[in-house]
Amino acid sequence: DSTSDGGPKDDASTGSSSGPVTLKDGSQVKLALIPGGAHPYFQPWKATAEVDKADFKLGDVTFNETGEWDQGKQNNVINSLAAQGYNAFGIFGVSPTDINSTFEDLKAKGFAVGSLASCPAGDTNSADFCLSTDVEAAAYKAAKATIEAIGGEGAIVHLTGNNVDSNTQRRIAGVKKAVAETNGKVTELPVITDIDKDLSTAQKAVADLLASKGKDIKGIVTTAYNPAVAAADGVASSKLPIKVVAIDDDAKILSGIKSGGVAATVTQNPVGQAYVGGWLLALLQSKQCTMKTPGVVVDSGSFVVTKDNVDTYDDERKAKTKELETEFAKQLSCQ
Amino acid sequence: MSAPVSSTATEALREDTPVEKPPRGTPWWANQRVGLLLLVVLLSALFGVLRPAFFNQQLVVFPLLRDIAMFTVVGLAQLCVLSIGHMNLAVGRMAAFSMMITGISYDLWHFTLYSGLLVGLVAGTAIGALAGWVIARTGVNSFVVTLALDFLLLGMIPLVYTSLTENAAFVTKPPGMRELRNFSLADVCIGNVCGSPAVPQLAIFAVIAMAVVGWIYARTRLGRELLMTGSSVRAAELSGIPTARRVIIAHAMSGCLAALAGFMLAVSTGSIKATIGEEFMLPSFLGPILGGTLLAGGFVSIWGTLLGTALTTVIRKGLDLLGVGLESLNIYLGLILLAALSTDRIRTLLSDRQAVASSSPPPPPKAAGSQEGER
């Protein structure tokens, strides 16, 4: 099974305190968690949604991933759910440049909306809040981890996803920043984008990279799922002394960390996003609280996992989740 | 108009051969459009009964109609090239290309909403005409040319976006765009009478497109010549139709409509980005073909395109509402599609069987006559 992080039961204990603000009545809240499409990253949301329901006694929760990475389809899904009575939405917007329009529509109809796991592009966030990994910071951390793994010197290369996505642009910036801080000791080869569509594309790109530039590369930092899997595998089979830093904590990647094939991975906090997001949305929708500054952006945290902390990183993450609740409590004005 | 044939010859020609009758008109229930309409209505009723929310004006009907409108325009874009027996595999990418130009016009040149649209339509027309020109000049199959063009644009568009924008999207919204996205006919009033809040204003674009395309194909010389070209290029060429020009025009129309669909998508999702139109290809074929437009060319149906599009969109929406998860969604979609297509076939067969009794001569064997034989 690939969803190896915490799992719902563990998190239930984390959340049982219900944070500093306790939801009075969640029974009118029907919560929908909507990822952009099917992706391993979101799988913890599914279980966490159920935990939200139990912990906060919500009217109903649902998890719907039928958006298929298409903003139009996702909008349809959202509208359908709204029509069926769901009134609090935690959404990962497919298109960061479009999602504000969707948020505005929902807000106009009186729903509570949270932007989860990704924030809208640009400086405005039309949702009530955004709880997401700061992708630039995460990429920065990943690059740092890579630089550390290669001993602070040499060439690294960054593999990532859809070039025409503002989050990708942020990731590229994050890596560049880390490289720039080494004052030229570490150099970065041209970024390889658009290889997250499917595993074989990623695999081929990695193999070609290793064949043509393998000797010059000391480290690979990946900020998308398929390239991460492919890079770990490709480097292992090429037997080149290249350090790979992956993303997320899919079972495959964790086993890579344990076996040493993957130097580090940067995990994010999907459970925290879904749990805290659900709690917040319920508070907002039940009109118990309002945001002091609507549209506030909060980093849900990113964690570098290496062989050393592979067994314990989840505790760190749970602590962060707790911290998030207190942090948000400050942003709320409640009755 | 003086007749070049004398009355004696006319007499001589008027032999006593029997009148050659066409095959008996197909019964009303075998008409594809009627079948589709029934199917759409029945399915809507079914979904409505299962989930009353299906008739929620703001949250279901409004976006549903907006989608139908947009995909109808997409279907019309394909229909224009189908009419000459061609295909346009680059519909989506043509939309992306035109919207890129529109986006530039908004972002860099600060155009108004409609002048930007106009620039996009021109760009779409131009790229479509280019495809048509290559096809007409080389005689290479349209499938190949538009596939290659698709690859080309697929490569080119992201390069432009990354070099021109920060977020890989043009986010400047000219005034009016937001309103266009959300306004319905309820916002259009004549005196005290306002339209329905369930009908999006965007749908007007589709209505205009349908009217214009319908007019062209039903009433004008251009439309007829396109259909004749689709029926048989060689006969068309030898009848004095400038087929090369018609090919270019059909593709240009396709590009123009693709641009319009791209605009509708951009307005309804929010921004102009490189991935616009990525999901256009399949619906572009489904709508017209379910509606009875021939892949081989020579016959188009505008209403059929609307109905075909409506059918697929309604099914998807219904499944959404029924809460069908991703594990089953595509399976059901595919199965319903196959079933819808097969019932159409069954209807045709049944009506053929009815015709056996009558004494009219048979229809000519279709192009692929080989497959039509007895065994």
Next chain:
Amino acid sequence: MKRFVRSTEMTLLVIGLVFFVGLVIASGGDLLAANSIRVLLQFLAVPVLIGLAQMVVLAVGQLNLAVGAIGGFAAAAMGVLMADHGVPVPLALLIGFLLAGAAGLLNGVLVVLTRINGFIVTLATMTILLGVQYRLVGTRTVDAYPQGLKTFGSAALFGVVPWIFVVALIVAALLALLLKRTVPGRQLLASGGNPIAARLSGISNDRSVIVAHALSGAILGVAAILTVASSPGVNKSIGGDWLLPSFAAPIIGGALLTGGSAVVLGTVLAAFIVRFVDTARAEFSLEPSWVNFVVGAVVLGSVVLGQVRARRQERRAVVKAPDAAVAGGVS
């Protein structure tokens, strides 16, 4: 021989060689290293097969939009059988292969039974199979299958020629033999070349259509096996990028969309050329977008060139050849 010199295959061979030599020079000879050649060939196996899978349906004037879906679904089935149900490798691969063949067969049968255009039928089956693939693996990447298979997937003859590439070549050779030298193969091409004449000669076009689709499915089954063997795991993205290359290879290879042409060698050579573009991209660290751009330009260029050549050979055709309905065949 003379015919060969003027053929598409010859042109492709020359283009391919020039391209390759250019790349070798650009890489300062690195490309000739055993490992580089191995990587080059490793990722040719599947493109060759998917090109052939499309070519064989094009040969009867049909097309198969479900190439990626059939391959992905079969790969997912194999992965799940081995990883979740502990089915022994050979059996799992066999089942996956048969499933792919059956899916192809189903396409053919549906086309013949319903008389719906193949374009639409395969579109529908594609949608269904994508759903099934997702239902099988969800968002996981399944990789818990025996090491032996993976070893096969990455092993190479003399460390240079990957076994999976050898398998692809064997399939290509068998397909060529089938189409050129066996009665069913000839009948299939006859149906594609002139369906009416074929029927009058007692050939069942229906059977040809079914055979072609089933063959296409079977070839995709092999492609799925090679994918499972050679990739880090199986997930829902497998097959997602097969559709366009599946058309590019046979079309560059000289296949007629109207049917009747068997261009196995051309398809293989075209796959090589597309692969060289990939390699060039890595060599020059270009954005992947360039690959699409170049492939688009190459396809367009080669068809236009081919057309010019055909024109020169056949000056007599006065009226332009009709743009035949691609998906024709059955409507």
Next chain:
Amino acid sequence: MTLFEASEIVKVFPGVRALDGVTLTLEAGSVHALLGENGAGKSTLIKVITGLYRPDGGRLLMDGREMSFGSPHESAAAGIGVVHQERNLIPGFTVGENILLQKLPTSRGLVDRAAIRSEAARWLAELELDIDPDQPVTELSVAQAQLVEIAKALSVESRVLLLDEPTASITPNEAALLFRVVEKLKDDGRAILFVSHKLEEVFQICDTVTVLRDGASVLSGGALADLTRDEVVDLMVGRVHEALSLPERAVDTAVPPILELRGVGTASGHADVDLSVRPGEIVGLYGLVGAGRSELAKALLGLDRITAGEVRVRGEAVKIRTVRDALRNHKIGYVTENRKEEGVFLEQPITRNIAVTIWDRLRKVLGYVPAKVETAMVTSYVEQLGIRIASPSQLAGTLSGGNQQKISLAKWLAAQTEILIIDEPTVGIDVRTKDAFHTLIWDLAANGLAILLITSDLPEMITLADRVVVMRDHRIRGELPNNHDYDQMSQQVIRLIHAEGTTAA
């Protein structure tokens, strides 16, 4: 000895009884003619015999034994070879493979190429054909292809050979070759069924005859020797058929030619073509298939490049670039020889098929074409040409060949052309319709149209033309005034065709 018998065959298609109790008997060592007007059911009978269609009634007997053929395969195995009316070769295949397609020789599961070569060569030799079995069929001439089809029919070791209009698209010389082959096969004791609309041929080579009318046999197995041509025609037509009599028509030679070619050469190889047509004149352009007549016509229309000489229309040198140009600016029309592919739009209504040339004239604001005016215009031509239709919106493909041909002609009349090039107007068209066509063409000329008539049908040429121009190998070989005497004219024309070098008339 009766080899084969079909008795009381019934075949029903949706809406038609194509065969209604047809009986046909084929004797060994004899050539049997199967006659009937278009649509009488000749081809359908052949398809029933070869197992392509399953009959709805009746029996098939081979050597007195009842047979039931499920597919062409089975009939071939029983020794029935057939040359269908439709062209029947697979383009990508070699001559050898095409000949043996029905039972490709194999060895160890693989197609045996050597066997194909030798066996095909055997059948080609039997027909005295000098064709390489390894040649692709796409390189064959029309006549060669036709003969290869006959080799294909023989290759199933056929004792019964069915030939469905084998001479429709070949010249008399090639037909003569074919007939020699038929004689030979007949002497070998095969039974041959011969379908043709050319009665001269039928009387030349057939022994017995069956006549079909509207799917029923009105004469089954009569000896041809006992019948006259007129009797046969009457049987086919179902009433007394009057021989064609055309009124007097004189060409005013004082009028200058409206179309004139001077030393024209084209990209497809014509050289030094001189030709002229006056208003009211019918100039016959005769030649063997492939002589380049249709190509010349197409070059005149701008579909092929003219490389030398000049074309003068109404006394002015012109350059015609497209068919549209020819039509609009010079009032030249071309009725193609290839009706189904180039002449009519089978899937389009009759209105559009005829109006296609006049939309230009009808169009109003924004290209709008008023449907009423269009239909009225079209209907007037439908009436004048006696095109028998149920409604103007009927699809052209539902009409018979003759009526389709009339439509193909009508669009040029509607366009009010003054120069009309008519290419093989009566190929595959039955006697009665043919007569109607001849009257029509004659009448058009009498009304002042200049007509260039391309035909391979010598009787037709001699009936209609005022002058006969003979073309061979893309060059004019001579010109003859026509005295309408068949025997004399045909001799002169054939002599011209085979003359060495160029002779001027």
